[in-house]
Amino acid sequence: MSVAAVHSGGIADHIHPEPQGFIRRYVFSLDHKIIGIQYLVTGFVFFMLSGLLAETIRTQLLNPNGGFVSPETYNEVYSIHGSAMVWLVVIPLLTGGFGNLVFPVQIGARDVAFPWLNMLSFWIFPVSGLMLFSSFLMGAPTAGWMEYPPVSLQGQAGTSMWAAAIFLVGVSSTMTGLNFLVTILKMRAPGMTFTRMPLFVWGQFATAPLLMIATTALAAALAALFINREFGVPFYDPTKGGSPVMWQHMFWFYSHPAVYIMILPAFGIISEVLPTFARKSIFGYKMIAFSSAAIALLGFMVWAHHMFTSGLAPFLQLPFMILTYIIGVPTGIKIFSWTATLWGGKIHYSTAMLFAIGFVALFTLGGITGIFLAAIPFDLHVHGTYFIVGHIHYVLVGGSMMGIFAGMYYWFPKMSGRLLNETLGKWHFWLFFIGFNGTFIPMHWLGMLGMPREVATYDPQFTFWNRFETFASYLMTFAILIFFVNIIWSIRYGKKAGANPWGARTLEWQVPSPPHYYNFKHVPTVYGLPYDFSQPLPYKGLEEELTDSPPAVAAGAH
Amino acid sequence: MAEQRAQPIAVDRGFWTVTLVLAVLAVASIVFWILFPISKYLPEAIITARQVDTMFRFMAASGSALYVFIVGYLIYFSIAFRAKATDPPDAIGVQIHDNPKLEFWWTLLPAIFVLLLSVISVRIWYEILLEPENGLVIQAIGHQFYFSFRYPNVNGEITDEMHLPLGEPVTLNLTSADVIHGFWVPAMRLKNDTVPGLVTTIRFTPQLAGRYEIICTQFCGVLHSQMHKQVLVIEDRASFDKWYQGWQQRNAHVSNALPAAPGQAISLQGGDAAAGKTLFAQKCTACHKLAPFDQRLVGPGLQGVLHDPAHPNLVNGKPATPENVAGILQNGFTGSLGTMPNASANGLSSQDIANLVAFLNTLKL
Amino acid sequence: MNAAIIERLGAVIAGIVVAVVAFYALYKDWNSTGVENQVFKLMLLLLGIGAILALLAGLNVVGFAPPVKS
Amino acid sequence: MAVASLAPDAGEVDQLYIETRELRLQGFLFFLISDCVLFSSFIFAYLYMRNSGQGWPPPGVQRLDVAFAAWNSVVLFGSGATMHYALENFKYGHFMRYMWFLLATIVLGVMFLGGQAYEYNHLIFGEHVTWAGSGIFGASFFTLTGMHGFHVFIGVCYLTVLVLQSAAGVYTRGKYFGITAGTLYWHFVDVIWVVLFSIFYLL
Structure with a gap:
């Protein structure tokens, strides 16, 4: 206490000494950058496991009669694939991973608001991931990632384990959201107003309340499912007066915002990568920033568009259809703005940029089919078919995963000090792009012609396209293997990056790679938006960052 | 960074040429979707199926026109504005921050399109909802893992295929005996879930004779992928009647009472x-x-x-x-x-x- | 005098006290500033409403009272 | 000794404390918001089930008797008032009064929990209404009130810790965020009960 009283500075002047020792530094670390890397590593491990499950699914579908695994196993495999990809890969990578790694530096903070909470959120995540995968040992859930009761009430013992695991990972997300929201609201550097925040921060800023509020609703739904299964309390059991449709309401009240949790940070990544490599200011900064907020807000009002076939009254369905259409407008603004950003640029084709452009192309297709699905007459035809499977993968793989890859190629030098190999990166991009489209485009017409989702066997008339998809998916897997090889190789032998290999202008690139434990020697003052390449950098107080001088404020004991 | 403001780039002839090419491609894609013979791949078995296909044509045409423009410009800008080997390494692009006019239009036009789309989809949806109510009333019941049907004046459940006379309006009440199933006839472009404890209704009028698949679209258990049934739309009324009367006779001695619903009061008086x-x-x-x-x-x-x-x-x-x-x-x-x-x-x-x-x-x- | 009447009497008397205290505290705090004080004011208001509801329940205006047994 | 610690800090503005307090306050309010969403979800579930199907109360269940619940609610609301005055007294330096109000809050909280236990006892053994065996009524009533009771229990523990900490002189007139947070939490628990009381006993 007395130390703090000597210099009456606030948090910005308060530097903790870097903890020594491997455990405190790299395992139970309080440093947001280390925690971000921990999230990324854990998330990519789960990504590999879920990818194996995905290939099991596709291999099963080589033949109309399946035969690779039994239908029981197949149902378990796709359920865990979906759950793991959503809760253990995409959400943690984009919020916990890139969020932790980048945005506190981008707003000029020394750390997030609650470092201990941050550490706790992280450590809950691998535990719940192991719980989710361990449900295979006791009979995994089989009803897909949505686990609609009553069929999930009949599910094997692992279904309860699934609910507990998702509940825990939800607790972790909620804490992360709370932490990020407080950090962005209260810990921005002097001069960093809301309209000067980088767009990645805007992405996190729009996501954090969704994490904080929507995830809690899911927690309630999961708790009720768990209680129903384990203690026979009839929340969802129609034979005892419960309502299975209630689960759908509660689940989608979370899971539709979750779609935006999975895409808004990726929007943010793209909005950073595009101007950097086009050497050009982002087009329509305010519109992109505010449309993120608009999407987050509207995201709470459209959940029932997943339930058009569930027997709701028509007058209840109508507003959900129209509100869903309206979400297309802010999303369209973003897409137009990104396209316009390229106009008049000097575009450098690094791998990150290729992924960013690929993102715009693929996500747009997913967005357009999303509007198709919002139209009730058409949704009555394709709901619950492969059309939906195609749509969700265009949004989540063509969108979120492409964003994650772009972010990895972009920020890898910042976290490791070395560049990823560009040749391997370009192989990764092109093989992934081709494999991805080959896998998921045919799903659209398969669904329209009559192939339902979540099936272990299918009508022989669809054999050709299913085989086509399977082989394309092998190509995609091969591309991801290249990516992992690239990472492992580059950590060791990659080209040294220096502080700012891309010539980027946000704050994280003005400090060394990797940044110091305390991020900044002096917290900078911000004078404007970072994106105008013709202007000097809008920061003051960064002169000493790349020199060897010690931080000005002595490390305070605390 | 040095003050090296590049000259603003005029919207030049290249841009207009590309726009023209894209416009041609967009029109081509619109024409493609208008002419595409959907019914060749999937018959339009009921009257409203055609409306759903029209809806799809409209969205696919406008969607692919939009997509052609976005991806076309994306590719064109990517090529036209790439950094060339002759550029100095620190060359920068033209710093355009925004263009209020452009942004206004690309907010307004999608908003108008959304309005149009809403009107069209509400109209078509109401046509589906407002199919005639009188006519054959059938109950379809989802079971793990089959559908069964109750027809008026037929005792018990018909577990064979569903038969429908051509041209007669049908009211289909869907419910389930166990878990949620999805009742989907792709050829009819219609689907609804069968929810236990709830009756949902779909109405339609068959317009094309033939045998169509009924598919379960909501995961319902281990044999979900094999939960199929067929519906036969019969042109010849006499053969429908024959089938119908056949079931009336076959099930004459089957108990017709509905299962007791949860919560229903049960009288124990007169138990035999x-x-x-x-x-x-x-x-x-x-x-x-x-x-x-x-x-x-x-x-x-x-x-x-x-x-x-x-x-x-x-x-x-x-x-x-x-x-x-x-x-x-x-x-x-x-x-x-x-x-x-x-x-x-x-x-x-x-x-x-x-x-x-x-x-x-x-x-x- | 059975238990229900004692409970109701207690609810009415204590309900009046709590409601008065809550609204008095709200009145005293009305001009306070700061995020937490705004939240406190909202909570005191709801608290007062809750006390009034309990009081009305005690007076048998709202809520359900089973027919007295025996 | 504890009273001595209430002397104002030595004139110096502790910027670090002010900013840290700001963060904690914000974080704590957000925590309450997400907790509120948790309750709201279950309340939604209850109202949804109540309005779908068989009418209310479901067959075989009596409507809840309001008499005892009204008394018990007033006990909890009273604890909210005492907690409010505990904080007020602390702010103005009346340490002993603060302690007495805090203790009164704890006693009232424990009384409420005892009342809940009595109510449960009456329902389960007197009227055979159970968690799993009484359909959606038992499910929503016991889950929601149980969750609330658990929150009250946590609150009582927290307030007990506050008593011990205050006695040890942890909080000073300038630095007492722990007490503010406790008050916020306790008020939150009260206000949730206003809603639960209304929807279960009055609606």
Whole structure:
């Protein structure tokens, strides 16, 4: 206490000494950058496991009669694939991973608001991931990632384990959201107003309340499912007066915002990568920033568009259809703005940029089919078919995963000090792009012609396209293997990056790679938006960052 | 960074040429979707199927036109504005921050499009909703893992295919005996979930004779992928009637009472013990013996269940009275031994329950 | 005098006290500033409403009272 | 000794404390918001089930008797008032009064929990209404009130810790965020009960 009283500075002047020792530094670390890397590593491990499950699914579908695994196993495999990809890969990578790694530096903070909470959120995540995968040992859930009761009430013992695991990972997300929201609201550097925040921060800023509020609703739904299964309390059991449709309401009240949790940070990544490599200011900064907020807000009002076939009254369905259409407008603004950003640029084709452009192309297709699905007459035809499977993968793989890859190629030098190999990166991009489209485009017409989702066997008339998809998916897997090889190789032998290999202008690139434990020697003052390449950098107080001088404020004991 | 503001780039001839090419491509894609013979790949079996296809054509045409422009410009800008080898390494692009006019239009035009789309989809949706209500009323019931059908004047459930006369309006009430299933006929472009405890209705009028698949689209258990059924739309009214009358005769002796719903009041008056005995042999002996309590199959032996001083309470802890036995028959019970299915899963009407209780009451130790 | 009447009497008397205290505290705090004080004011308001509801329940205006047994 | 610690800090503005307090306050309010969403979800579930199907109350369940619940609610609301005055007294330096109000809050909280236990006892053994065996009524009533009771229990523990900490002189007139947070939490628990009381006993 007395130390703090000597210099009456606030948090910005308060530097903790870097903890020594491997455990405190790299395992139970309080440093947001280390925690971000921990999230990324854990998330990519789960990504590999879920990818194996995905290939099991596709291999099963080589033949109309399946035969690779039994239908029981197949149902378990796709359920865990979906759950793991959503809760253990995409959400943690984009919020916990890139969020932790980048945005506190981008707003000029020394750390997030609650470092201990941050550490706790992280450590809950691998535990719940192991719980989710361990449900295979006791009979995994089989009803897909949505686990609609009553069929999930009949599910094997692992279904309860699934609910507990998702509940825990939800607790972790909620804490992360709370932490990020407080950090962005209260810990921005002097001069960093809301309209000067980088767009990645805007992405996190729009996501954090969704994490904080929507995830809690899911927690309630999961708790009720768990209680129903384990203690026979009839929340969802129609034979005892419960309502299975209630689960759908509660689940989608979370899971539709979750779609935006999975895409808004990726929007943010793209909005950073595009101007950097086009050497050009982002087009329509305010519109992109505010449309993120608009999407987050509207995201709470459209959940029932997943339930058009569930027997709701028509007058209840109508507003959900129209509100869903309206979400297309802010999303369209973003897409137009990104396209316009390229106009008049000097575009450098690094791998990150290729992924960013690929993102715009693929996500747009997913967005357009999303509007198709919002139209009730058409949704009555394709709901619950492969059309939906195609749509969700265009949004989540063509969108979120492409964003994650772009972010990895972009920020890898910042976290490791070395560049990823560009040749391997370009192989990764092109093989992934081709494999991805080959896998998921045919799903659209398969669904329209009559192939339902979540099936272990299918009508022989669809054999050709299913085989086509399977082989394309092998190509995609091969591309991801290249990516992992690239990472492992580059950590060791990659080209040294220096502080700012891309010539980027946000704050994280003005400090060394990797940044110091305390991020900044002096917290900078911000004078404007970072994106105008013709202007000097809008920061003051960064002169000493790349020199060897010690931080000005002595490390305070605390 | 040095002050090296590049000259603004004019919207030049290249841009307009590309725009023209894209416009041609967009028109081509619109024409493609208008002309695309959807019904060649998937017949339009009911009247409103055509409307759904029109909806799809409209969205696909406008969507692909938009997509052509976005991706076209993306590719064009990517090529035209790439950094060339001759550029100095620190060359920058033209710093355009925004263009309020452009942004206004690309907000307004999508908003207008959304309005248009809303009007069109509401209209088509109402055409689907407002199909005539009179006509053949059929109930389709989802089971793990098949659909069955109840027709007026036919006792019991038809577990064969569903037959429909051509051109006659159909009201299909969907419900489920166990879990949620999806009832989808791709050729009809119609689907609704069958939800246990809820009746949802779809209406349509078949316009094309033929045999179409009914597919379950909501995961319902391990054999979900094999849950198929067929619907046959028959042009010739006489052969439909023949099939219909055939089922009326075949099921003449099947009990037609609906299973007792949860919560429905059950009168135990007038239970017929003899009928209960027959029913017990049909429905209960798979899991229960007519033997003392400890002779289990799946559930306990039921000899003297209502008159056993050693076991005064039922499995749910309530005293062994006829009303509480009826409660278990009606609502089922899940305990450490497993699940006793409820009345709708066992197909027990309230009269059946009364008969069974009367029968069980006659059993003495 | 059975238990229900004592409970109701207690609810009415204590309900009046709590409601008065809550609204008095709200009145005293009305001009306070700061995020937490705004939240406190909202909570005091709801608290007062809750006390009034309990009081009305005690007076048998709202809620359900089973027919007195025996 | 404890009273001595209430002397104002030595004139110096502790910027670090002010900013840290700001963060904690914000974080704590957000925590309450997400907790509120948790309750709201279950309340939604209850209202949804109540309005779908068989009418209310479901067959075999009596409507809840309001008499005892009204008394018990007033006990909890009273604890909210005492907690409010505990904080007020601390702010103005009346340490002993603060302690007495805090203790009164704890006593009232424990009384409420005892009342809940009595109510449960009456329902389960007197009227055979149970968590799993009484359909959607038992499910929503016991889940929601149980969750609330658990929150009250946590609150009582927290307030007990506050008593011990205050006695040890942890909080000073300038630095007492722990007490503010406790008050916020306790008020939150009260206000949730206003809603639960209304929807279960009055609606």
